[in-house]
Amino acid sequence: MATRENNEKRLLSRVATSVPDAQSAIDRSLPEFPAATPIDEDSYFRLHKPPAYLSQISTGVASFINENHGRRRKIVLVTSGGTTVPLENNTVRFIDNFSAGTRGATSAEYFLEQGYSVIFLHREFSLLPYSRHFSHTTNCLLDHLQFSQDGERVEVDGVLQKDLLSVLAQYQKVKANNMLLLVPFTTVHQYLFTLKLIAQELSVIGSDALFYLAAAVSDFFLPTSRIPEHKIQSQEHGGKLVVDLEPVPKFLRRLVDSWAPIAMIVSFKLETDNTILIKKARTALERYNHQLVIGNLLQTRKYEVVFVTPDNEHWIRLSKDAAEHKVEIESLIIPRIVAMHKTWIESRETM
Ligand code: PMT
Numbered sequence: 001m002a003t004r005e006n007n008e009k010r011l012l013s014r015v016a017t018s019v020p021d022a023q024s025a026i027d028r029s030l031p032e033f034p035a036a037t038p039i040d041e042d043s044y045f046r047l048h049k050p051p052a053y054l055s056q057i058s059t060g061v062a063s064f065i066n067e068n069h070g071r072r073r074k075i076v077l078v079t080s081g082g083t084t085v086p087l088e089n090n091t092v093r094f095i096d097n098f099s100a101g102t103r104g105a106t107s108a109e110y111f112l113e114q115g116y117s118v119i120f121l122h123r124e125f126s127l128l129p130y131s132r133h134f135s136h137t138t139n140c141l142l143d144h145l146q147f148s149q150d151g152e153r154v155e156v157d158g159v160l161q162k163d164l165l166s167v168l169a170q171y172q173k174v175k176a177n178n179m180l181l182l183v184p185f186t187t188v189h190q191y192l193f194t195l196k197l198i199a200q201e202l203s204v205i206g207s208d209a210l211f212y213l214a215a216a217v218s219d220f221f222l223p224t225s226r227i228p229e230h231k232i233q234s235q236e237h238g239g240k241l242v243v244d245l246e247p248v249p250k251f252l253r254r255l256v257d258s259w260a261p262i263a264m265i266v267s268f269k270l271e272t273d274n275t276i277l278i279k280k281a282r283t284a285l286e287r288y289n290h291q292l293v294i295g296n297l298l299q300t301r302k303y304e305v306v307f308v309t310p311d312n313e314h315w316i317r318l319s320k321d322a323a324e325h326k327v328e329i330e331s332l333i334i335p336r337i338v339a340m341h342k343t344w345i346e347s348r349e350t351m
Contacts, residue, residue, distance in 0.1 A: 003280065004282070010351070012096055015131065022024060027054050034250070034255050034287075036235075036250050036251050036289050037253075041248040041254050041258075044192070044251075045193070045196070047225070048189055048224050048285070049224065050193045051189070054193060054197060055254075057197065058197055060183075061119065061201045062160040063078070064178070065201055066183040068117035068209070069204075069205045072209045073115065073116065074117070074209075075116075075117045075119065075202065075205060075209055076108075076116045076211070076212055077118075077119045077198055077199070077202060077209070077210070077212065077214070078108045078118055078121070079104060079106060079122070079214055080101040080105060080120065080122040080127075080214055080215060081099050081101035081122050081215055082126075082128060082215070082216045083097075083125025083185065083190075083191045083215065083216070083218045084123075084186055084187050084219050085218050085221045085222060085245070086187055086227065087227070087232065087243065088227065088229070089228065089229045089230070090166075090231065093231075093232070095220075095243075095346040097197065097218065099126070100126055100127055100334075101122055101123060101128075101132075103301070104127075104215065104218040104327050105122070105129050105216060106330040106331065108120050109170070109339075110131040110330050110333075110335075112170070112180065112332035113170070113340045114334060114335065116210070117179040118179065119202075120181065120182050121184075121194060122182065122183070122184060123185060124184070124186050124277030129174075131251070132299075133167050138159065138346070139140055144157045144159060146161040177322065188217065188221050188248060191215065195254075198258055199255055199259035199334040203259070203260050203261075206263070207344060207345045208261050208262050208275060209264075210263060210337070211267075212258060213266065213267045213268060214268050216270065218249055221248050222245055222246070222335070225243075251283075252288040253288045253289070255290075262348060264291050264344040266293075267290045267293055268293070268295075269284050270294070270296060270301075271295070271296075271297055272298045273297075274297055277296075278306060280295070281295035281313075282313075283309040285308055285309070291309070291340070291344065292307060292308070294306070294333070302318075302328075302329060303317065303323055303329060304318070304329070304331060305333060316324055
């Protein structure tokens, strides 16, 4: 009986409530907003208050860059997870998106493996490099712990022993060498202010900086001037909640043109309709004028991506066998980007 209940519990914990129904997924085939201009930048950053903690982040980032570049390491900024759009100042409700930060956290580990130092700009409480292997959903650590025979200590069971040893060794090496800086955000405003700040700090190392923008950035927001201070009451406005959002300026163009003009920049393009993915990725590349767009579909993002460059497009796919053996697609993506970054640095040196 107990075994049946346990089995049922286990099955229930595997029900994936976050997997979308592909047939009813949103249609993104409408034309995109134009890239942000210097005027858009000026008005956005003037009209919105920077997060109170920004100067603290600035000091931490500057010293991380100084130390790591001093040790001749290249530095990648990995952005990860979803940004929220608060509907109230004392926030009870907010708009969010699906991203758990898997792409970002996984990619950060492969960059570290390649000798890069990583600034990990992530949604607070989303997945982190290394600890992601033992999150409550993937491999709940508590399910693999047991008491020692004398009941005085805790031991890891045989199933997790090998994985834990390997992940712990990598994590401790990265920590001992101070190669990973974790910088959190929650809202889209915090994300944009922090992205700009880090980009400007990174500009001192020129082409040794790499941007890998995997965060799912909200396309819409509620301007500060229209956010109510307190929780919206359900009896207000005749019991209806009508949300009127503005487009978030497409700051990728400002990043390329002004905040980090010599760095190599990689962005992601997410779609749900495979017939428009490559076209949208190419449009982004032309509009923002950066080096690489990695296209991915919500439904298949863990198994295939497409690299779109000004003169090429190239699919990277996990074979069925590799996917069954839990090979991560980021283990194929990152070495290619590292090679492209090397070429990028060499091309800048000869300029
Ligand atoms: O976390 P996971 O579950 O693993 O999911 C990973 C992912 C699917 C979120 C990731 O692989 C991914 O595709 N991230 C980019 C999602 C996204 O924001 O796509 P987009 O098409 O809305 O934007 C394209 C680019 O424009 C992004 O690089 C973004 O930084 C940039 N952008 C977006 C909005 C905005 N206002 N300004 C921008 O510059």
